[in-house]
Amino acid sequence: MKFDSIIFDLDGTLWDSSKSVTRSWNQTLSHYNEVKNKLTVEDLQGAMGLQIQDIALRFFPDLEEEKRLEILKHCGKEECQYLEKKGGILYDEVQETLEKLVKNYKLFIVSNCQGGYIEAFFKVHGLEKYFIDYENPGRTGLTKGENIQIIIERNKLLNLVYVGDTQGDLEASRFAGIPFIYAKYGFGEVKEYDNVINRIEELLKL
Template sequence: MDSIIFDVDGTLWDCTDTVAQAWNDMFEKEPDINIRLTGDDLKKLFGKLLEEIGAILFSDCPPERRRELLEKCYIAEDAALRDHPPLPYEGLEDVLKILSERCPLYIVSNCQAGYIERFLDATGFGHYFSGHLCPGDTGEAKAANISAIIRQNSLHSAVYVGDTLGDFEAAHQAGVPFVYASYGFGQVPAPDYTIDSISDLPALFRE
């Protein structure tokens, strides 16, 4: 292993309660939208591409209105995460410190542009990571962005750490082993590796 690529939501932190409240506050200002979400609702949506989330939440709206609503969601979300950032998973900084001394670390997430930066700003963990990509930056889905990180940085033995079946499928499409964060949001029946806490990761990949 010469590098580790991480998902964010359900892998490095859980912001779903904060985001659900921000989106609900925005929905109240939209007379044609009668939706109220919980953090658990968002756990089922996070990790999907933004267009998929819009199609699920706003199925009765035309595509242009879906895009408008998603943009308003993400503006409200960004403000909430800036003003009331959730805590990262316990022990994460210790893990990142250990692992970043062994190999470069990266982030690839199916999110809007600016979200990964918001996570890094909120936690102060930006110095542990060597780069990141998302569909909002590239227009590509997770598998392509994992491959891009590998190609751009001349990596040969990367692994991907995530928490959903979509993460597992993207990792395998990109040709890298998958580490399943079982404490996260999803279920993965046959991962390559499993961790029950982020603190398990350094022992899984020793020097």
């Protein structure tokens, strides 16, 4: 597999923010009488990589769509502010691997998240210097596959791969017509892929 550019997913690939996000969301949800149950870390991990509409339906199925989205957008806004201060958990060797990869590869991020989320990741961990560009549906309103295409076109990329951990990441890669490397250590289970890694530093061997 030969490539000169790598697009990364974020949640389940570069970091695990689920504990911080769960705490933040439950704080926000406490202001809504319509929401009776608290979310768990497992709930959040199971929703990583989904589009905002799908997450809203999964967590608040008994509410009207407009209310669901209102609550989710409020959670997302508070979440970014929380993450800027508290951060998430970087997977082992992430920074060390990025330091080595950036010497020979162009690095990018495409994640299914709201605006401000990737920026919070950059700010709290100081990793923005490794990435040329990034995109998300919070800015574009588009799917992950379409956002991958935007990165490809905007940066005139030819030989690239996408690294992610969910079925949605695989489908986005296929939509964009690029190879998919499965980060098996993440949240999802994927049976089809072009290559697989059990730790992020294994990218260096590819």
